[in-house]
Amino acid sequence: MVAKNLLSGFTFFFLIISAAVQAVHAHGRQCSELLVSGKNPVPDSAITASSTWAVNVDTKHIPQRSRIDLGLDAVGNGGWSANFNDDKQWLQFDLGFSRKITGVITKGRQGYGTDQSRWQYVTAYRLQYGNATDDMSVYSDHDHEPEVFDGNWNPVTPQVQLLDPPINARYIRINPVKWHNHVSMRADLLGCPLTDTNKATIIG
């Protein structure tokens, strides 16, 4: 039963990812590597956050727990949890150098099975980006208002948001603005090097 649910979860994940990749290809783009925890993952030190729940007690909720596919392990459940449930919290990825970022994938905090009353996930978020952490911009829509992206509706289903236009930056912050129970999440970014040979067709 567990194995079957796990399998269908993974199958669903890959369906979602391949749908996103197809959408990216449909626009003439091939810029959809997993930048945080893919083939060339960023180090744990590159994942930081505004605050962490119970950080002086244990490491169960630290930002490094936010890697997209992290599940139950010796430390605990998968997911970063903020210390405060307000709209000032952020989860930051330092990609090491500036990259082209074409999408954001989010999931909720792993755990609590079917007990929906305890599920934790972010239902809406904004994005900040920049090449220096003291000079971050808010990703805005065509009316120059901060764009609010739809997040998750359960802990396990990945939600993919494609960025049009893409972001060129080293640092990305996911800034939750609405949540279910607690500001808790897992996440990754889709993108490619700025020097990608597809660059000419990506900009548009």
Ligand SMILES: *[C@@H]1O[C@H](CO)[C@@H](O)[C@H](O)[C@H]1NC(C)=O
């Ligand atoms: C960050 O640096 C890259 C490379 O110089 C540049 O293309 C990009 O526009 C910069 N991003 C921001 C937000 O300044």
